[in-house]
Amino acid sequence: MVVMVTKTKRAERRTDALSKERIVEAAIEILDTDGESALTFRALAARLATGSGALYHHVASKNDLLTAATEEVITGVMTGLAPGDEPRAAIQAIALGVFDAIDAHPWVGTQLAQEPWQFAVLPVLEGFGQQLQALGVLGPAQFDCASALLNYILGLAGQYAAGVRLLAGVTDRTAFLATVADRWADLDPARFPFLRQAAPQLPAHDDREQFLAGIDLILAGITATSGSRRSSAR
Amino acid sequence: MVVMVTKTKRAERRTDALSKERIVEAAIEILDTDGESALTFRALAARLATGSGALYHHVASKNDLLTAATEEVITGVMTGLAPGDEPRAAIQAIALGVFDAIDAHPWVGTQLAQEPWQFAVLPVLEGFGQQLQALGVLGPAQFDCASALLNYILGLAGQYAAGVRLLAGVTDRTAFLATVADRWADLDPARFPFLRQAAPQLPAHDDREQFLAGIDLILAGITATSGSRRSSAR
DNA sequence: GATGATGTTGGAACAACGTTCCAAAAGGTT
DNA sequence: AACCTTTTGGAACGTTGTTCCAACATCATC
Incomplete structure (x- = not known):
């Protein structure tokens, strides 16, 4: 005692x-x-x-503080992943982990999108690279693919964080998307036919689901181009 | 009166x-x-x-000013595109146009990554959507694919702009990448084997080329998942 | 022309921010 | 106790976006 x-x-x-x-x-x-x-x-x-x-x-500075805070969240995400998964599933798990972290802490999205060279992104990029290696992607294509996955996530991070910033108190994300959809529906039909047509599905869609769809798209591209045969659609 | x-x-x-x-x-x-x-x-x-x-x-405000400036640059990009191209080439042309604009005006990258809901991104998204429609992508997948392309570009926009911000006067981008590569090479070998291995190719690589590689990757994924033939590379 | 009404100009002033500075306090060592 | 180092906390500085307001220009009307 x-x-x-x-x-x-x-x-x-x-x-x-x-x-x-x-x-x-x-x-x-x-x-x-x-x-x-x-x-x-x-x-x-x-x-x-x-x-x-x-x-x-x-x-040292406010930047130092924000960097440390971001690092804390991201390392928490990366250490909480179950190892030994199939490569494709592991990549999806990493991506979803970052997505959920940004969903819980939107300021992390701002930080990642604004300072993508900070340490916090390295574990994510490393994780992608390792899994791509396991997938059989060769040489420089590894880095291209990992970088594509990372850029996609960083882009969505900024977009998501900006959405939350625009809400500024409104907790309902569907309401925000409905506002955006209304603005899209009012666009010039001659210049923006696609957006006018896509507007109705905007409030209904699931952010997380669409995010995963993008990841799957890139994964499909990786599978298609890195295999033995090169699918040149010319 | x-x-x-x-x-x-x-x-x-x-x-x-x-x-x-x-x-x-x-x-x-x-x-x-x-x-x-x-x-x-x-x-x-x-x-x-x-x-x-x-x-x-x-x-109205500084934000208003930055939004207007970004809009000016992006509309300049979108109106300068040659119409009537093959869809895949048209998508690449749009993406490269935005990339070159950010290369010439790095602050546009910051602005796009930080405020992705502003008007300036709409013409880009619209352009992608139209070409995907022409490619034969159906229904909700159109929006998923267009959004994936856009998010990839926005992520790279932020990354590129942040790199320029870190340079702060150094005009040589290769020197900056060499510095990053050195930091990667000093990482813990146990935790970051992929990044240590990828570090040497970092200073040599061409940003524009890698950017296009990412676009091609997403396009390949689109072709693989949405076309009539399903290239199951399993 | 003179006269208001209306919109524009430009500089002072305000509140808030990140950051620096420094005297006081606390803690550890002799 | 005496000394030195680190930590504390609040005042102060310089810069920013923004607001305020008195002077000014412009124009339709008398």
């Missing part, structure tokens, strides 16, 4: 001690509950009952 | 008169020459030899 209080006083001295982990955790809470625009160093300092200057002893 | 009929005689009053077109034009010049961070209402007012307040009589 008495042995527990031996060393490491530093960690236990003050329960409210500041640390990068605690700051990132508080930042994620603010981002999740009040949105990206609510994350300011003043709001963060207020929540942690400290001053802005103290935060800068643990965090 | 009840005489207040508007005659809408918005004639040209002065040659140096302010207008939304002139403001957008000046904004594009600043964005192109000095980068996205250089575009402030003060810098814009200085370049147009006026005050910030005057600008707000023609432009």
